Amino acid sequence: MERMNPRSRSDAYGSRINRSHSTFVANVLPWGSILIASILPVFMIASALPMIPPMGFLLLLGWRLVRPGLLPVWAGLPLGLFDDLFSGQPFGFGVLSWSLAMIAAEIVETRFPWRAFWQDWFTGGILIALYLVGGWLLSGATPTMSSLIALVPQLLFSILAFPVVARLVARLDRVRLTRWKRTA
Amino acid sequence: MAPTGQRRSSYSRRAQYNLFTGYIIAGIGALIGVVLLVLSLFQPNLFDWARNGANDTIAPATETTATVRTESKSWWDSITGYYRAGSKNAALKREMEIARIRLEEAAAVKQENARLKKLLGLEDKQVEPVAVARLVGSSAASTRRFAYVGAGKDDGVEIGMPVRSPRGIVGRVLEVGNGSARVLLLTDSESVLPVRRAKDEVVAFAEGRGDSLIRIRLINLGINPLEPGDLFVTSGAGGYYRPGIAVAILTEKTDDGGLARIVSDPAATDFVAIEPIFEPDAVVALQTPVETELTE
Numbered sequence: 387m388e389r390m391n392p393r394s395r396s397d398a399y400g401s402r403i404n405r406s407h408s409t410f411v412a413n414v415l416p417w418g419s420i421l422i423a424s425i426l427p428v429f430m431i432a433s434a435l436p437m438i439p440p441m442g443f444l445l446l447l448g449w450r451l452v453r454p455g456l457l458p459v460w461a462g463l464p465l466g467l468f469d470d471l472f473s474g475q476p477f478g479f480g481v482l483s484w485s486l487a488m489i490a491a492e493i494v495e496t497r498f499p500w501r502a503f504w505q506d507w508f509t510g511g512i513l514i515a516l517y518l519v520g521g522w523l524l525s526g527a528t529p530t531m532s533s534l535i536a537l538v539p540q541l542l543f544s545i546l547a548f549p550v551v552a553r554l555v556a557r558l559d560r561v562r563l564t565r566w567k568r569t570a
Numbered sequence: 571m572a573p574t575g576q577r578r579s580s581y582s583r584r585a586q587y588n589l590f591t592g593y594i595i596a597g598i599g600a601l602i603g604v605v606l607l608v609l610s611l612f613q614p615n616l617f618d619w620a621r622n623g624a625n626d627t628i629a630p631a632t633e634t635t636a637t638v639r640t641e642s643k644s645w646w647d648s649i650t651g652y653y654r655a656g657s658k659n660a661a662l663k664r665e666m667e668i669a670r671i672r673l674e675e676a677a678a679v680k681q682e683n684a685r686l687k688k689l690l691g692l693e694d695k696q697v698e699p700v701a702v703a704r705l706v707g708s709s710a711a712s713t714r715r716f717a718y719v720g721a722g723k724d725d726g727v728e729i730g731m732p733v734r735s736p737r738g739i740v741g742r743v744l745e746v747g748n749g750s751a752r753v754l755l756l757t758d759s760e761s762v763l764p765v766r767r768a769k770d771e772v773v774a775f776a777e778g779r780g781d782s783l784i785r786i787r788l789i790n791l792g793i794n795p796l797e798p799g800d801l802f803v804t805s806g807a808g809g810y811y812r813p814g815i816a817v818a819i820l821t822e823k824t825d826d827g828g829l830a831r832i833v834s835d836p837a838a839t840d841f842v843a844i845e846p847i848f849e850p851d852a853v854v855a856l857q858t859p860v861e862t863e864l865t866e
Contacts, residue, residue, distance in 0.1 A: 425628060428718070429635045430710035435782045438710035459592045463599030470606075470617075471624035474709025474716045477617035478606025485599035492596075518713075525713040526611055527759040533713060533780030540711075 398560060405565035415562040416456055417465070419555075420445045424469040435536050439544035442469045443517055444510075446484060447548070448555035450491045451506040462488040476526040483520055487513050503552070510552075511545045518544065615745070622747030625707075625718055629750045632706040633720050640704075640840035697812060699843035701725040705740070705836060706750070713780060715758035717741065717836055719844065722749045727844050730810060730853065735842050738816035738834035739763070739804060743844065751844075756817070756832050757782050764807035765817050767800050774827055776802060776817055784818045786827040796820055796828045809852030812845065 395403050424442030446465060449457050466484030470477050494509050495501075518541050523529050609616055651658075703721035721727050723746050731743045733753050741761065745752040754761050759780035766773045772795055775787045786802060788794065800820040806813030818830035847853055 427709070427711035428625075428628065428707040429632055430708060436711065436713055436715075440711040458596075460595035460599055462596065463602065466599075466603065471621055472628075472709075474712035474714045476607060476614065477610040477620070478603050478608070480603075482600055482603025482607050485596055485603055489596050489600065492593075522713045524607060524611070525759075526614060527714060527780065530759055530779060532783070533759055536779075536781030537713065 399563045400565040402565070404569055406567045406569050407563060408566040411564075411566060412562050415558060416449045416453075417461075419558055420449065420465050421468055424465070425472050428472050436540045437543065439540065439547045440473070440514075440517065440521075442473075442480075443484065443487070444514070444544065444547060444551045445555065447487065447491070447510045447513060448551040450488060451510055452552050452555045453559055454495055457488070459488050459492050460485075462486070475521055476524065479521065479524055483517050487517065503549075506552070507548055510548045514544045514548065515541060618745045621752070622722075622745055622750070625750045625752070626722070626747045629706060629718075629720055632718065633704060636704045636706045636720075636840070697845055699845050700731060701727055701844045702841055703844065705753075705839050705842055708836070714760075715755040715778065715780065716744070717753045717755055719743075719751050719753055719842060720749070721844060722747045722751050724748050725844075727751050728847075730847055732811045732815075732845050732847070733842050734815060734845060735834045735839040737839075738832070739811060740834050740836055740839060740842055742810060755836055756784060763811065763817060764805045765802040766805040767796070768803045768816075769800070772796070773805055773807075774802070776830065779829075782832075783821075784830045784832060785824075786818070786820060786830050788827045791826060794823060794825070794827065796823055798823060798828070800828075801833075802830060806848060809849035809856065810847055812848045 395401060399407075420442055423445040426441045427438045430438045442465070446457070446462070450461075462484030463481060466480035466482070469480035469484065473480055490513060491509065498505060518537055519534075522534055522537055527533075606617075701721040703719045703725070705717050706720045707718040709716040717740070719727075719733065727743060727746050729743055729746055733740045733743060739756060741753040741755040741758075743751050744754045755778070756763065756776070757778045757780065759778050761778040763776045764773065765776045765786070773789050775789065777785045777787060779785050786796065788796070798820050802817045802820070804811040804813055804815045804817055816833040818832050820828045820830045822829040
């Protein structure tokens with residue numbers, strides 16, 4: 387007898403028979419990945435220039451723009467609070483900027499419900515630029531021209547990193563919706 | 571991408587309230603952010619406990635990555651060392667010979683120094699570092715230049731202690747947790763350090779610019795005597811740093827001083843020593859307002 391294709395009853399998220407999504411992974415993964423990304427820059431080399439993109443903020447934007455509707459509008463409050471613990475900016479900057487970014491993304495989405503990726507990139511790029519310049523203004527130190535110029539490489543890196551982060555978020559989203567749980 | 575249906579909350583009261591509450595909490599979140607930010611801009615040490623607790627928690631992990639990082643760097647160094655090994659070797663040999671002569675001269679000067687100091691009745695005290703630790707992390711994504719060291723209150727580290735590498739000054743301890751401490755690096759734009767030119771008594775301030783360079787601002791204005799290549803060392807003024815530790819090398823001359831590069835780049839540093847404050851009494855005296863009298 388001809389053998390049936392073993393993958394015929396599965397989709398990108400695994401077998402559809404006998405399996406279901408794990409609610410734990412589906413709920414925790416977006417938040418957990420943003421928290422981990424907030425800590426990541428601490429591990430980097432103690433360079434004399436700010437070079438590393440703000441990974442936590444990028445991942446927040448990634449989840450918000452690539453998977454709209456997943457993170458609630460208020461997600462900037464708890465996540466920003468956690469980012470403040472590690473970012474080196476004055477405490478409260480993360481809470482403020484992440485909350486504002488979430489609200490801004492919400493407004494943009496109301497205005498342009500149908501978007502292509504490059505529009506998301508544009509939104510993300512503008513939010514990243516505002517975040518970094520805001521961080522320069524409110525860093526607790528006197529903002530000088532030279533430290534603004536020093537911001538340019540980081541700004542470029544961050545904006546160029548957005549598509550990569552968006553792909554990463556898409557990958558994580560597949561993991562998130564994989565049917566892990568075996569149902570009887 | 572298609573818009574999600576979540577915005578249309580339909581006729582369900584519950585869904586409408588949920589959506590509405592979400593917006594309210596987001597707005598309140600932004601307000602909380604403003605309050606926290608203003609508080610921490612005017613009281614920078616208000617939330618130290620939270621940050622220190624967080625950094626103590628991740629210190630074991632950062633310690634491990636710091637070890638791996640420095641080891642992989644030395645591995646890379648040993649590979650790049652083979653590039654033009656012959657000519658480099660010859661140049662090093664020449665340099666080595668001269669350095670050996672200079673070292674002998676320095677030893678003679680040191681001995682003379684000791685003799686003269688004894689003559690004057692000055693005592694030469696050996697400075698024992700409070701702790702030796704790895705530079706485990708940094709605020710790499712922020713405009714501010716902070717680093718974290720893997721030693722804290724439990725090792726006797728206190729706020730204000732200078733942090734140095736074998737090459738020179740790295741920065742100053744800003745916050746102390748139980749097992750980790752936050753260091754204000756020299757390149758941070760809030761860092762000011764009294765320095766003098768190594769070869770004479772030209773005194774200046776070394777201010778971080780936030781872009782990996784240091785601005786040397788001369789105290790006595792007039793004809794700018796600086797030349798690119800001048801080495802600046804700590805002058806000991808202010809009481810925090812011991813005099814005579816390398817800080818920066820001048821690269822460019824400006825009207826009121828110059829721009830300099832730090833000698834001890836934190837990116838190339840693995841182990842640092844945290845030293846006691848040079849003159850604690852002077853620091854206390856400087857922090858006391860003029861109106862209040864100092865005890866003693």
